[in-house]
Amino acid sequence: MSLAIETRRLTRDFGDFRAVDAIDLAVERGTFYGFLGPNGAGKSTTIKMLTGLLAPTQGEIRVLGRDMLDPKQALDAKRHVGVIAENLALFDNLTAREYLTFVGRMHLMARDTIRQRSEELLTLLGLIDEEKKLALEYSHGMKKKLALAAALLPNPDLLFLDEPFEGVDAITSRIIRDLLAGFVARGSTAFLTSHVLEIVEKLCTHVGIIVGGKLTEQASLEAIRQGDSLENRFIQLAGADAADAPKLTWLEAAQ
Numbered sequence: 001m002s003l004a005i006e007t008r009r010l011t012r013d014f015g016d017f018r019a020v021d022a023i024d025l026a027v028e029r030g031t032f033y034g035f036l037g038p039n040g041a042g043k044s045t046t047i048k049m050l051t052g053l054l055a056p057t058q059g060e061i062r063v064l065g066r067d068m069l070d071p072k073q074a075l076d077a078k079r080h081v082g083v084i085a086e087n088l089a090l091f092d093n094l095t096a097r098e099y100l101t102f103v104g105r106m107h108l109m110a111r112d113t114i115r116q117r118s119e120e121l122l123t124l125l126g127l128i129d130e131e132k133k134l135a136l137e138y139s140h141g142m143k144k145k146l147a148l149a150a151a152l153l154p155n156p157d158l159l160f161l162d163e164p165f166e167g168v169d170a171i172t173s174r175i176i177r178d179l180l181a182g183f184v185a186r187g188s189t190a191f192l193t194s195h196v197l198e199i200v201e202k203l204c205t206h207v208g209i210i211v212g213g214k215l216t217e218q219a220s221l222e223a224i225r226q227g228d229s230l231e232n233r234f235i236q237l238a239g240a241d242a243a244d245a246p247k248l249t250w251l252e253a254a255q
Helices: 043-050 071-078 096-106 111-124 140-152 170-185 197-203 221-225 230-237 249-254
Strands: 003-014 017-023 026-028 032-036 058-063 081-084 158-162 189-193 206-211 214-220
Touching: 003 043, 003 189, 017 043, 026 189, 032 043, 032 170, 032 197, 043 058, 043 158, 043 189, 081 140, 096 111, 096 140, 111 140, 140 158, 140 170, 158 170, 170 189, 170 197, 189 197, 197 230, 206 221, 206 230, 214 221, 221 230
Parallel strands: 017 214, 032 189, 032 206, 081 158, 158 189
Antiparallel strands: 003 017, 003 026, 003 058, 206 214
């Protein structure tokens, strides 16, 4: 089994708070891996460690066979990785094409290749008519599409996606979903965090569930579901039950 991502006892502390607690991820190459958990469970912290943005307190990380704690190997891994971060991290005072050119040059891509791929990505994502606007003028959905274009531009082997569907309309969501499905279909690997379980159920082949910083489940989507919906299984595995949730007395009285 060839792994795109492998961690051993990956841990991150912030003072006395343990955000990620000794997790062992195993993400096979060519899979679409959904990393699920309640708010504050440690998903974004994990992605930041996997992409080299945050140093772990302890543990081991290998991405595409490279040791991410070795600076030279980590740099090599990053050449083959695309990232859509939770906060998007765009440069507001660049146009879409300028931003893609900047990203391409950071990856040492040839100018002709950058130009060709930028044209295709901007056209496919419906940004070609808005390419002269600065990123700060873009709507949230347009920014999501530009971030996706930048992540796909260097033709990565592995794509990290932190809540790519949050706050986007149905049309943009469908465009992103189709692009990601095609990305994995060619043999690449995607690692997704999302609270939209319907999309996870449509896209993902494998799922990991993190609760309170601990990895509680990790298996194929079908093994996780066990014949039920992903939503029901997630609620069970996350240790939550809507029936036990507090009630609003004045609403109950009105029924």
